[in-house]
Amino acid sequence: MNPASHLGTSPIRTDAPAKVRGTLRYTDDLVRPGTLQAAVLFSPLAHAEIKRIETAAAAAAPGVRGVFTGADWPDVLIGLYMGDKPPLARGKVRYHGEPVAVVVADDEASALNALRLVKTEYAPLPALGSPREALAPGAPILHPDMAGYARIPDILPEPGTNVANRTKIRKGDPARAFAEADVVAEGEFSFPPGNHVALEPRVAIAEYGADGRLEIDSSTQSPFEVRNLLARALGLPERRIVVRAGPIGGGFGGKAGIMLEPLASLLAMRFPGRPVRLANTREADLLSSPGRPGLQARVRLAARADGTLLGADIEFLFDSGGYADYAVNVSRAAAISCTGPYNVPNVKTDSLCVYTNHPFATAFRGFGHIELSYATERAMDLLAARLKMDPADLRLKNAIRRGDLSPTGAPMDENTGDLPACLAKVRARLAWDSAPHRAVQPDGKIRAKGISCFWKAPAIPTFTDAGAVLYFAEDGSATLGTGVIEIGQGAHEGLRMLVAEALKTDLDRVHVTRAVDTDRSPHDWATAASRSLFMAGRAALEAVADAVAQIQRTAAAPLQCRPEDLDVAGGRVFVREDPARFLPLEKVVLGYVYPNGNSIGGPVIGRGRYITPDLTSLDPDTGAGKPWLEWTLGAEGVEVEIDPADGNVRVLKAACCMDVGKVVHPALARGQAVGAMAMGIGYSLCEGFVFDARQVVQNGSLRDYKILRYGEDPEYFVDFVETPQQDGPYGLRGLGEQGIVGMPGCLSQAVSLAIGAHMTELPMTPETIWKKAQEPAP
Amino acid sequence: MKELSGIVEIVLRINGEERRAAVRPGDTLLRVLREKLGLTGAKCGCENGDCGACTVLLDGKPVKSCMLLAVECEDAAVTTIEGLRDHPVQQAFAEENGFQCGFCTPGMILNAAALVEAHPESDDATDREWMQSNLCRCTGYEGIRNALAAARRKAAAP
Numbered sequence: 001m002n003p004a005s006h007l008g009t010s011p012i013r014t015d016a017p018a019k020v021r022g023t024l025r026y027t028d029d030l031v032r033p034g035t036l037q038a039a040v041l042f043s044p045l046a047h048a049e050i051k052r053i054e055t056a057a058a059a060a061a062p063g064v065r066g067v068f069t070g071a072d073w074p075d076v077l078i079g080l081y082m083g084d085k086p087p088l089a090r091g092k093v094r095y096h097g098e099p100v101a102v103v104v105a106d107d108e109a110s111a112l113n114a115l116r117l118v119k120t121e122y123a124p125l126p127a128l129g130s131p132r133e134a135l136a137p138g139a140p141i142l143h144p145d146m147a148g149y150a151r152i153p154d155i156l157p158e159p160g161t162n163v164a165n166r167t168k169i170r171k172g173d174p175a176r177a178f179a180e181a182d183v184v185a186e187g188e189f190s191f192p193p194g195n196h197v198a199l200e201p202r203v204a205i206a207e208y209g210a211d212g213r214l215e216i217d218s219s220t221q222s223p224f225e226v227r228n229l230l231a232r233a234l235g236l237p238e239r240r241i242v243v244r245a246g247p248i249g250g251g252f253g254g255k256a257g258i259m260l261e262p263l264a265s266l267l268a269m270r271f272p273g274r275p276v277r278l279a280n281t282r283e284a285d286l287l288s289s290p291g292r293p294g295l296q297a298r299v300r301l302a303a304r305a306d307g308t309l310l311g312a313d314i315e316f317l318f319d320s321g322g323y324a325d326y327a328v329n330v331s332r333a334a335a336i337s338c339t340g341p342y343n344v345p346n347v348k349t350d351s352l353c354v355y356t357n358h359p360f361a362t363a364f365r366g367f368g369h370i371e372l373s374y375a376t377e378r379a380m381d382l383l384a385a386r387l388k389m390d391p392a393d394l395r396l397k398n399a400i401r402r403g404d405l406s407p408t409g410a411p412m413d414e415n416t417g418d419l420p421a422c423l424a425k426v427r428a429r430l431a432w433d434s435a436p437h438r439a440v441q442p443d444g445k446i447r448a449k450g451i452s453c454f455w456k457a458p459a460i461p462t463f464t465d466a467g468a469v470l471y472f473a474e475d476g477s478a479t480l481g482t483g484v485i486e487i488g489q490g491a492h493e494g495l496r497m498l499v500a501e502a503l504k505t506d507l508d509r510v511h512v513t514r515a516v517d518t519d520r521s522p523h524d525w526a527t528a529a530s531r532s533l534f535m536a537g538r539a540a541l542e543a544v545a546d547a548v549a550q551i552q553r554t555a556a557a558p559l560q561c562r563p564e565d566l567d568v569a570g571g572r573v574f575v576r577e578d579p580a581r582f583l584p585l586e587k588v589v590l591g592y593v594y595p596n597g598n599s600i601g602g603p604v605i606g607r608g609r610y611i612t613p614d615l616t617s618l619d620p621d622t623g624a625g626k627p628w629l630e631w632t633l634g635a636e637g638v639e640v641e642i643d644p645a646d647g648n649v650r651v652l653k654a655a656c657c658m659d660v661g662k663v664v665h666p667a668l669a670r671g672q673a674v675g676a677m678a679m680g681i682g683y684s685l686c687e688g689f690v691f692d693a694r695q696v697v698q699n700g701s702l703r704d705y706k707i708l709r710y711g712e713d714p715e716y717f718v719d720f721v722e723t724p725q726q727d728g729p730y731g732l733r734g735l736g737e738q739g740i741v742g743m744p745g746c747l748s749q750a751v752s753l754a755i756g757a758h759m760t761e762l763p764m765t766p767e768t769i770w771k772k773a774q775e776p777a778p
Numbered sequence: 779m780k781e782l783s784g785i786v787e788i789v790l791r792i793n794g795e796e797r798r799a800a801v802r803p804g805d806t807l808l809r810v811l812r813e814k815l816g817l818t819g820a821k822c823g824c825e826n827g828d829c830g831a832c833t834v835l836l837d838g839k840p841v842k843s844c845m846l847l848a849v850e851c852e853d854a855a856v857t858t859i860e861g862l863r864d865h866p867v868q869q870a871f872a873e874e875n876g877f878q879c880g881f882c883t884p885g886m887i888l889n890a891a892a893l894v895e896a897h898p899e900s901d902d903a904t905d906r907e908w909m910q911s912n913l914c915r916c917t918g919y920e921g922i923r924n925a926l927a928a929a930r931r932k933a934a935a936p
Contacts (some may be wrong), residue, residue, distance in 0.1 A: 016872035020887060022819025023857030029818040064929030109802070199831055199881040199915050249821070249881030250915050282824035488879025488916050582794050671875050671921060678918025702828035702913070711906030713919040 004050055006497045006507055007730060008666035013493050015247065015486065015514070026249050027219040028203045028279055035205065035275040036065060038267055039111035041101040042288055043093035046357040046695035047140070048122035049509050050092060050100065058103055058117040062089030063110030066270060067118065069101045078233045078262045080225075080362075082151035082164065084143055085323040092125065094142055094322030095359050096696045098288030104253040104267055104276060119225060127695035130190075131296050131317035131354035134162040142322065144354040150232070155328045155616050164320055165328035165353040167335035169407050169436045169623035172346030174302075177311025181302035181373045185234040185383035189375045191744075191762035192688040193294035193319050193358050196365075197707050200249020201280040202258035202289050206268035214241045214268065218261050221251040221485050222526035227518045227615045230257045230265060246515045251487040252679070253363030256528040257326050259289050287700045291689075292364035293327045293661035294319030297375035301383050302346075309398045313345035314338050316372060318353045321360035328353045330361070333368030335623060338407050340376040341455035341633050342398040343741045347407050357695045363738045365679060370744060374762065377452045377745025382758065391749060392451045396423055399453065400633070402464050408618060410626040415733070415765075417633035417659025419453060422721055425657035426451060426635040438653070438753050446644060447652070450750030451637040454742035457628035458529035458734060462615035464629075466532075467522025468539035470499070470606030471773060472589035475511040476571055480543070482536045483516050483524025489736050490668040491532040497664055498729050502544040504569035530734030533664065534630070537729035539608035548607030554601030555588050630725055630733045634658025636677070636742035638714070647770030649682055649751060655717035656739050662732040673718045673739040680743025682708040688763050780849065786914045788852050792817070793861030801848050810848040811858060813823045817914045819859035819884040823913070830912030833885030834858050840911070859884035866932035867891040867925070876925030878916030886922060894929050 018024040055067040070090035077083040089098045101118050105111035128142065130132040139162060143149070147159035155165045178184060214236060220226050223243040231238045242628040248255060264278040280289055296316055302311040317336050320327035335351035364370070384391040399419040404412050427433055430449050438448045457463075469481045480499050486492045492512040500510045513521070524536060555573045559581055561565065568577045574582030583592070591601035614627040621747035641654040654677045663669050686706040692696040699705045718739075724731030748759045755773040782803040790797050792815065799814040799869055810827070811817040811834070823831030825844040832843040835857035867890050870876065877883040886909075893908045905926065914922060 010870055013875070015880065016877075018866040019877050019883050021862070022884035024880055025818070026821075026881065028822070029812075031813070031816075107805075144920070197913075197915055199821070199829065199879065199913065201822070248879065250879040252915070282826060282829070295876065337885075488877075490878070626924035667875050671805065671878060671917060674918040674920045675878060675916045676918075701826055702824045703826060703928045707913060708918070709913065710919045711902075713923070716920055760918065 032275050037108040037111045037117045038278040039103050040099045041097040046096045047125040047127040048137045052121040054119040058114040061114035063106040064114045065104045074367035079256045082324045083156045127357040129695050134354045162355040164324040167332045173345040174348040177346035178302045182305040183303050186300040188298045189378045190296045194688040195291035196252040198250030201285040203279040204264040205277045206264040207275040208268040208272045217244045219248045220245045221255045225526050242519045244517045247486045252365045256363040266721040275652040276687035290360050290362035293361035295371045307394050307397045309344045312344045314665035320353045321358040323360040326362040330368045334372040341400045343400045343404040366740045369741045373741045374744035395453045409624045419633045422657040423635040425719045426637040426655045429655035430637045445641050446754040448750045448754035449639045450746035452742040452745030453635045455633045456686045456738050457631050458531050464525045465533035465538045465611045466524045468543040468608035470543040476586035479511045481513045483521045484532045484536045485527040493532040494664045530736040535610045538610040543606035543608030550604040632738045636747045640750045647766035651714040652713040657719040659721040660735040670718045672736050674716045676739030680740040684744045684747040790858045800920045807846040807848045808843040817858050832889045840889045867929040870925040870929035874925040875921040882914045
């Protein structure tokens with residue numbers, strides 16, 4: 001009667017037919033008659049005073065309904081953790097691509113025509129090109145009004161400077177550790193900001209109804225967060241806002257914050273009853289909407305002669321660009337996890353989020369961890385070189401284990417993943433211990449291997465929540481509603497499998513609602529931080545239990561037993577001791593009807609809730625606290641081939657092994673790991689903004705901003721270890737982002753080994769590799 | 779050479795059907811497909827010919843519909859993703875997880891279908907050259923590579 005367990009099988013995704021036929025409707029595939037089109041004028045400069053914006057000619061152009069500038073909303077400030085951004089630039093522009101004016105017209109062509117008639121005059125200001133420049137004495141202060149910005153208490157900006165947030169970690173006695181160390185390794189590492197390059201550009205369509213309600217369709221990962229932040233920015237209560245989000249075309253964190261919705265909403269409020277569409281071109285998506293942060297890092301490690309880590313002294317300077325957005329929490333996340341997955345008893349870390357005149361930064365896959373991991377893994381390599389130790393052995397020796405204290409002083413619990421097992425698997429995949437790490441090929445090309453370790457914890461509010469409801473249909477099938485967005489990761493597939501497992505039913509009898517609507521879906525923090533299957537999964541399991549209890553109550557009378565004597569499985573509710581006494585679920589889930597027509601029960605509605613327990617904020621002076629829910633630990637490695645003649649590098653193999661607690665859908669889990677590794681390869685080898693001396697972006701289109709293409713992908717090896725997460729559904733923990741985290745580290749190690757020089761910057765383009773190889777050996 | 783201005787009516791042969799649309803001479807095939815004909819399978823990924831999300835087949839050859847004017851296409855047969863029905867490449871993409879978010883998928887599938895048609899035998903250099911015109915940000919190309927191989931196996935099966 002019980003169908004076999006679904007967990008660990010790889011059924012074809014339910015969204016496959018629509019996706020391969022091209023019939024899945026993304027946000028911009030919805031066409032509503034009468035939609036007004038908005039077109040935005042972007043700043044051509046990175047930092048300038050706006051002297052004049054002339055809009056009269058544009059306003060008089062055919063088809064134009066209105067032209068707006070920052071002066072139209074003099075008081076609106078938008079932000080995620082800190083409200084620092086006007087919907088359109090006011091007084092000055094802070095990055096290349098900042099929206100300066102917007103035209104609303106009956107159609108897109110009219111809007112674009114009119115946009116050319118908007119005349120602007122700027123007075124250029126000195127542009128800040130890095131966090132260090134922004135922290136230098138005498139640097140222009142980009143946000144002189146910072147002290148007045150609304151913010152959450154966990155963010156600690158330093159008004160009068162360009163520091164949007166500083167997180168301190170003080171653990172043990174680092175000064176003593178460095179004094180007692182046999183070996184100290186130190187390095188500086190950096191990379192520029194970049195972009196997510198989700199294939200779907202961001203879009204928001206807003207309509208302000210006659211009833212005073214604002215309705216927004218958006219390509220967002222976080223409809224509830226958007227509703228909440230819009231309410232604050234616009235001064236509307238949440239009850240007057242509804243945000244709808246369907247499936248979206250990739251997010252990677254870039255759609256986790258608040259993006260086009262505020263401007264689209266403000267425009268919609270000027271044209272009640274007309275939908276207003278604000279859609280990014282690719283260029284706007286790259287430059288104007290938020291990307292990912294850059295980093296300048298300094299890491300010092302203290303160790304004994306045998307390689308045991310004693311202390312770390314770390315400075316992370318995150319390049320947040322012109323506005324803070326999610327970057328203030330990215331820098332905080334990097335502080336919480338600052339050492340990487342190693343047991344370091346003494347730590348001093350300052351992680352700063354710094355304003356510059358670059359495109360501003362939001363969440364990005366890995367959220368602080370890919371950044372910190374690059375810096376600490378590079379420092380581990382320097383230390384291994386000083387110690388003349390195998391870099392994998394150094395990592396194994398210091399691998400964090402249960403009972404060790406995380407950088408914030410909280411003990412690693414029984415859920416701590418098995419990092420040594422992950423490392424051993426990656427070593428085996430790369431023949432690390434049976435073949436040389438560096439080999440010159442007959443054609444002169446050099447093959448080299450690199451290995452790294454990583455960890456990642458979700459950086460989430462202490463009250464991160466997920467709700468779930470389970471409804472039933474006449475055929476006895478179940479429909480799960482959550483606030484989780486399907487961004488391609490397959491979370492809806494995972495949730496479907498968890499529910500089918502708990503209901504002990506066939507997979508095709510469970511459906512997961514695709515679209516999320518803040519009026520109808522249960523509240524859910526955001527589809528971010530690799531937490532959906534964990535948290536919404538917990539809520540879904542509670543909803544199943546609640547539904548089963550209701551089914552038992554309804555069925556007990558007709559089956560003439562007590563509710564607790566009943567089980568639900570295989571589409572039936574039956575007496576546990578006598579399964580021949582049963583009712584099919586379709587006779588119970590909407591209420592039971594006796595032969596004489598009398599009815600009992602009513603529709604079963606399962607309710608499930610989850611909220612993170614026992615999380616705390618950080619102590620502002622020491623960083624002490626328990627801000628993390630769970631850690632995913634893992635190891636990664638690569639084998640590359642470099643042509644020393646021109647610096648061209650090709651990744652031959654990429655291996656990842658991580659401890660995910662429980663693999664629910666192996667094919668999708670592998671897909672997440674592989675996709676993340678590929679993104680990490682691009683991050684390390686070809687991606688990142690290039691700026692001129694005035695901080696104007698030079699590669700603001702996909703013609704010039706290179707991401708990995710077909711044929712540049714390596715042979716992938718993915719393995720999972722399953723140390724159960726006791727509080728995760730069926731023991732699982734997050735795995736969506738993690739595969740990206742270790743890639744910059746192992747690739748840098750491999751490239752450095754190949755050319756015999758330590759790489760300290762990303763991206764490692766052929767040009768930078770070739771140049772580094774020409775430098776005289778130190 | 780054609781000379782057109784204002785709004786013109788054109789006739790396109792799309793997925794074996796004759797479709798009429800009133801367009802501006804400057805309208806791209808992509809926008810006409812999406813906005814006039816309701817064929818939203820082709821996506822606006824960059825409108826600059828860089829990403830391939832708008833790929834359609836023109837007389838069986840993959841083209842980026844953002845780089846073509848609709849008025850140029852009157853004499854050709856256009857195939858969009860909506861015109862592929864249970865094609866082996868579609869089945870292979872579904873079975874091999876050749877997609878995640880699905881946004882690049884229509885263009886990727888049409889490009890792959892044209893590749894399998896033109897080159898039934900796998901060749902790494904040819905595949906690489908051909909498939910590099912389309913970007914995917916989710917899969918790391920593993921699923922797409924596997925789907926391509928599976929589609930060729932299906933096509934070769936008697």
